[in-house]
Structure formats: C-alpha cells, structure tokens
Amino acid sequence: MKFLLAIKNTESDSRNILDIGCKIAEGFSADLTICYIGKKSQSLIEGDVNLARKSLAEWNIHHPGLEVLEWAYSVLKEKGFADDTEFNVQNLVEEEGRIRMVLPMQGNYQIRLVLREGELLTELNREVKRGEFDLAILGAPDRKRMTHKFAQFLETSIFFVKNFQPHWKYKILLCVDDSRATKRAVIFSTRISKQFNAPIISLTVSKTSFFGKGYRNAHSWAERYLKRVGIPFESKFSSGDPVEVFIQEAGSDHIIIMGKAKGSELLQFARGSKPIHTAQQANCPVLLVQ
C-alpha cells in the first residue's frame, strides 16, 4: 500500500501527523511519501524568485520546504521508521513540477520525500493521482469549505488529523451504514485498532427508530468481521441525526472511521455529505475510507 503524508511546517501539528502516519503505515507495511506543498510566488516575480533561490543554493541555503522535509526525515529516524541515511540535497530529482528526494529502501517499505509548490488542493490532487495513494494523511484545514473540497476531490481515503494528542489512549468509532465503502472502513479500522491498541465501537445511526435492511446487514457484517479478527469491540444502534450522534459519541478521544459517501457528486458539491459534515465538525481525528 502507499500512504501520503502532507505536512506544512516543523511545528507540533506536523509532528502529530508524522506520529500518527508512521504508526498507521507500520500497521499496513505501507510505503510512505512525505509531501510539503509550499506557497508559490506570483508568476510576475517567479523568475526573479527562482534566480535568487539558485544563488541561495550556492550558499547552501535551500528552499524552506526542503528544511521542513529534512526535519520530517529526522523525526522518522527518531522513531526508527527510517534508517540512519543522511539527508542529502544532492539526491534531489526535479520532475514534472515537483522535487523528489531519492532514498534507499527501508526493509520492506520505501520512504519518499516530495516538495511541491502551488495551490494546496491542486498540488495534493496531482500528487495523489501521480502516486496512486491508498491513503492521504493531512492536518485538518482551518476552513470548513477546504475540508469539504479535500474530502470530495482527493481520489483516495483521507485521514484528517485533528486535535491529535500523541499520549492519549484513543478508541475507534467505526461508523457503519449501507454505503459501499463501509466494508473497507471496517477492514481499515481493525488494522488501526491493532496499531493503537484501541477498542472499537461499531455504531450504526438511523434518522428514525427504524433501521432498514441495508443498515442491519452492514452492521451484522461488521460485527462478524470484528469477531473473526478478534478485536475487542462494542456494537451500538442509535437514532438521531447521524452527524450529531457521531460527533457526540466521539468527543475528542476517539478516532472516527467511516466510508466516503458514494452518492451524486453534484449533490455532494452543493450540500456535502455525512462523512464531509462529520469531518468538518468533529473534534477528533477522522478517517474517511474510499
């Protein structure tokens, strides 16, 4: 599997993303790509900025994004996720609007460092399409509209790392419904549960007290699967507005895992969807599985 980690600086938020990303990637033995997307200068002054950057590089002062990637790589080494290879700017390769660092294979997985410049969503989308990633892990955007765009337009599963506290004991809130992605969400949740040593709460919510056949089938499939893999879990049915119930149930000490909606893209664009609203309003990390 291939995971993408998007970091924006060398602060604690990015460290948390690296923390959680490494842990999850370890569970899946996934290749990890750390991506930094820097702000692009206005096209009118881009040439001048590039000229100055070239001159700076001769003084060993590199693109600030490379410093972020160097920091990220040192964090991976600290965690034992990367071996003690030196971060060497000579190993940078410029290709198709991005800069990539070539690193040696780490046992059975590969770490890649990628630097891009431009609009966040566009560049992230390009990277996801190029790398065919199975999961993108990124910090929760400040604006709700941005969360909506990420959830809708990134063609992969997305993990929004929101208010993550590395030392907390998290539980997993698995949101089960009749959507096609629910089964993959259940599979994801078991792997993550093992990595975090976290119990799972499997929750199915209906707007009314009546639970349709699709909901009941999905719920019992999830129960059977969790039993089979031997993960401690609690199973719940609840009535009410699904988004409100998920958020209330999750509080801040759960990781919410749910399938991405598969309805009309046009309606999703205009009105959003349950997973999008949950990701926007939750106070904890949210994983939307595609």
Place this chain on the structure above:
Amino acid sequence: MLKIPEEFVRNILFWIQEKRWLLIIALMGIVLYQLPYPDNISPEGYRTLILTLIVIGLILTEPVPLPAVALLIAILEVAFHIAPAAEVAKSYMNDSVFFIMGSLMMAVAIVHQGLDTRLALGIIRLTGNNVKHIVLGFTCISALLSSFIGEHTVVAMMLPVGLSLVRNCSHQKPIPNLTALILFSIAYGSTVGSIGTPSGGARNAIMLEYWRTISDAGISLTYFQWIIMAYPMVLIGMVGTAFMLQVVFKPEFNRMDTAIRRLKIQVAHKGKITGNEILTIIIFALVFLCWVFLNERYGLGIIAISGAFLYMATGLVEWKQVSQNTNWGVILLFAGVISLGVQMKNTGTAEWIGNSLMSQFAFLMDQFSFIPYVLNILLTTIMSNIMSSSGTVAVLGPITLSMGGEPLYMGMTTAISSAFGYFSAIAAPACMIIYSSGLVKITDFLKAGWRMALMSIGTLLILYYFYWPLVVRFTNFK
C-alpha cells in the same frame, strides 16, 4: 437515459473550482460586452475597457499562465475590433520590452559569476561588526546597486549574504528582531533603490515607453534626467529605511562578532578576484555608461540586449543557462500589457477612466492642485501591494497619465510609488523570498510597512511640490 459517470462529474467540478476565477472573469466580460455602451466613450474604447478589466482580473487571480494572458490580449484586441492585426503585432515589440528582456538576461549572467561573495567581503570591510552599521550598509548598498543593475539582480546577490549572517547568529539564541532587521534592510533597500534610474526596474522602462507613445506631450526623458528627478528619493529613502527599521525591530544584540567571523571563513575560500569576475564588471560598467550617454540615440533596450549579447559572446554565460533562468512569460506579458496600454490611449479609454475618476474629486480640484497626484500615489500603492510593481505600472500607467496632472510628474509619481509595496510579501521578489524563508512573519511587513509607506509618500509629495518644479525650471529638460 444516458448516465454521466460520477468520476467525470467530479473531474468537471474540480476543474470548475480550480478555474472559478477564469469563469467569473469570462462571465463578467460577456455581461459587460452585452450591456449598453456608455455615451461618452467610443465602442472601441468601451471594449478596450472590458479587455483591461479582464486582464487585471487574470493577472491578479492567475487562473491561466501569464503568457496565455499576453496571447489573449492580442486575440481580443483584434476580435474586439480595437486595432487591426498588423498594428497589434507591431505594438507588441518596443524598446521597453527589449529592455526587460536584456536586463533579465544580464541578471542571469551577473548572478552566475558569484559576485555575491565579493559583495559580502566588501560589506563586512565597510561596516565592521556593529549591527547599526551593518543594517545601514545593507540598506545603502542594496539601494545603490539596485538603482543601476536592477532589483532582481541585487536581491539574488545580497540575500545569500544576509541569510548566511542570520543563520550564523541564530545558533546562539532566537533572534527574530535582528533577523527581520537584516532581511528587511535588503528587501526594502533594494526596493527603495530601484526607483533611482530607468534601469532599476522594468516599471521605469515601461513608464519611459508610455511617455514616448501615450503622452500627448511626447516626453522623452534621458537616463541622466531620470536620475536627477528620482535620486533624491533614493538617498532620503535609504537612510530613512535604515533608521526606520531599527526603530521597528530592536535588535537582540548590538554586535555580531561571531557571525561576521563565520561569514568571513565562509567566503574566504574564494581567493582573489578572477578574470571572469572582472570582465563581468567591465561589461556592466560599459552597459551603464551606454545607458547614460547613448540612451537617447539607441534606447535603453538595445543597450541592455547588447550587454546580454556581450555576456554570451565572451562565454561568461551559456545560452542554456540564460534560456533556463529567464522568465520569458513575463517578457511576453509585459509586451501584451504595453500593447494594451497603447490601445487604451488610442481608443480614449485611458482618458475616459482618468476623467471619470477625477470627476469624483472635482469639488477639491479647484482648491488643491495636488489631488491627482495624491490619488495617483494611493491607487498605485494599493495596486502594487496586490499585483507587483511592474505589473501595476504597465496596467495603471496609461490611466494615471490621463488623470489631469502634468504628465511628467504623474508618470514619475506612478513609477516611484509603484515601489511602495511594503505591506505585502507578493509585491517584490525580495519580500517574497524573505517571507517564504519563514524567518519573518506577515505582521512584520505590516509593522514596518506603514511607517515606510508614510515616509515614502511624504518624501514623494515634497519632491513633487518643491524639488521637481525647481529641476524643470533650472534645467529646462522637458
């Protein structure tokens, strides 16, 4: 019924959200085109106005690459019947476009020689270890150099020196103020200096072109005359900037012994000045002398591309390096925008916008003759903070020249105040680089920017009111 695949819908929606500004601008253009035309402007003039709004919108929001905007200008000038194709083609190439091309190519050659280390040693020798002296040195040298060889070249040479000094210091303890002080002294210093001569920046060359082609008076200012008009602003500006920055960012310590020592070690390996470096300086000196003495006969542009030719002919720089590091898109864009500026004059659009703007202040005009200048400064300063300085002059130049003031003064005011992009990181390459280094915050720009803007606007108004009339009266060079 035919069902559209959801993936296709998603891709379309993504394209729409990516290109939303292009769609909004296109829609605006169509609506304006369909609306009844105002009475007091010709149909061609009104269509030029629509094209101007489209171009400003596209430059600001960048939904398409800038060279594409340049192509669109040519297409719409012909499609809107603003000018015939042959005239449009002709208006795309002129001396100021040659100048922009030549100076960008020369910048690549000069930066490629690594003269920055020589500069570093020179500054250190001059200023010593005292922070106050270093800041004054950085500001003055950036300003003096950028007024002759262009802001972008100076920034590329000075920033490594400044950033190295900051890095050498910051090993000891966090020094946000000293960092801001040194970096802003380079960024603002080179911005202040770039107004001093026509070769200081593309915007000055663009204004010279507008004076020649747009202004009814057909003003033709020589290199030396520009210096006489603008250089007092540079001299006051560079000293004022050094002082102002030290008031805003109080340095954490007053001496930088260790950092300077490290910098000396860093640049010591370069050895004695090489033949290539001497040749680079000689060629630039030659270009400069030609700008001063032969500008009227040959034009700034031809001299600039002669310089670029000499750098390539002597083997100081390879064509590959020049072609890779020159922003050809910007050259094409300026060619397009200057062509649009000429059409704004020919179709009466510039005059119509100028008159419409000034009519709002007609009640003040009788009492205060400086109103057009103040308005010009405000408009240009605001635009340059959101669009970059050269782009601002290219777009606003024809309008400000038609706002009713003396064209010579109005043009100088526009060219000079386009350098007042102190508030934002996007106005100048130096500001963008120091911001993207993560070492200064956007609030630092605001903190220092408003003081710089007040000082610069005040100085400019004093020059306009007292100095320029004196120069014009005693030298009679108009």
